[in-house]
Amino acid sequence: MPIDPRHLLSRSFPVIDHDYTLRDTQLYALGLGLGADPLDAGQLRYVYEGQDGTALRTMPTMANVLAYPGFWAREPDTGITWQKLLHAEQEIHLHAPLPASGRVRGATRITGLWDKGAGKGAFLQQTRDITDAATGQLLASVVQLSLLRGDGGFGDGGSEGAPPAPHAMPDGAPDQVCELATPAQLALIYRLSGDLNPLHADPSVAAAAGFSRPILHGMALMGVAAHAVLRTVLAYDATRFAGMRVRFTAPxxxxxxxxTEMWVRGETVSLRTTAVERGVVVLNNARVSLR
Structure with missing residues (x-):
């Protein structure tokens, strides 16, 4: 049965309050591989609070895990064939620095639904605004684009226009290249920040999905690419990190x-990430916006 586009576009979501601590912020950064060199002062900013407890900085991509509404597509009222849902793109906009600890509030809404046709699927876009629960200040907006492979052909009632076009990559050789090794247990660490999908931890679940082993979370992959930009272009100064958009191309x-190869053009860093040993491009048509 086709999904009801009018219902999805008007669907309400509960507002989520999320308390997090310095330890949560440190664990998130460790789940991206920061701290691999414990003598690197830049990495330590994100995993060590300092002797007075005020030195800790927050990785910009931590917005992805704050006040997250969960995998709501599985709920019966959506009509979505959730087993065929693919996470296509993720984008964050940072309106203010993320505190290293505090209480935030997340409000999610559907901001786009585009039919590709029967048998071709549909694109669904959701947006989450994250505010400081005490002051109401808007901290970040998180935009997720999903491909609903089993839900095309619903006809009228979707959004006008088209889903966002991929970020255009520059021609020529990259200006910067950064290689970051990831430990074999990285997904087991990252999942402790809230994404408990067994695909990233249980070998039997991964095998049933057609993978040789549990795969890395897409959001962890995005964070590793953000780390490459922070390390190579920004000298670990996250205050210049205004936003990021990535397209997932392979696990x-x-x-x-x-x-991660980087092309620096003014206030935009275009990037592409490759899994070196396997020769597979895992992120493409990606960018980081700078201040």
């Missing part, structure tokens, strides 16, 4: 060496 595996 990464814990233990992959991830090579």
């Amino acid at each position: 990464a595996l814990p233990g992959d060496t991830l090579r």
Whole structure:
């Protein structure tokens, strides 16, 4: 039965309050591989609070896990064939620095639904605004684009226009390249920040899905690419990190060496990430916006 586009576009979501601590912020950064060199002062900013407890900085991509509404597509009222849902793109906009600890509030809404046709699927876009629960200040907006492979052909009632076009990559050789090794247990660490999908931990679940081993979370992959930009272009100064958009092109595996190529053009860093040992492009048509 086709999904009801009018219902999805008007669907309400509960507002979520999320308390997090310095330890949560440190665990998130460790789940991206920061701290692999414990003598690197830049990495330590994100995993060590300092002797007075005020030195800790927050990885910008932590917005992805704050006040997350969960995998709501599985709920019966959506009509979505959730087993065929693919996470296509993720984008964050940072309106203010993320505190290293505090209480935030997340409000999610559906902001786009585009029919590709029967047998071709549909694109669904959801947006989550994250605010400081005490002051109401808007901290970040998180935009997720999903491909609903089993839900095309619903006809009228979707959004006008078309889904966002991929970020255009520059021609020529990259200006910067950064290789970051990922430990084999990275997904087991990252999942402790809230994404408990067994696909990233249980070998039997991964095998049933057609993978040789549990795969890395897409959001962890995005965070590793953000780390490459912070390390190579920004000298670990996250205050210049205004936003990021990525397109997922293939799964990464814990233990992959991830090579991120970067093209710096003014306030935009275009990037592509490859799993070196397997020669697979895992992120493409990606960008980081700078201040």
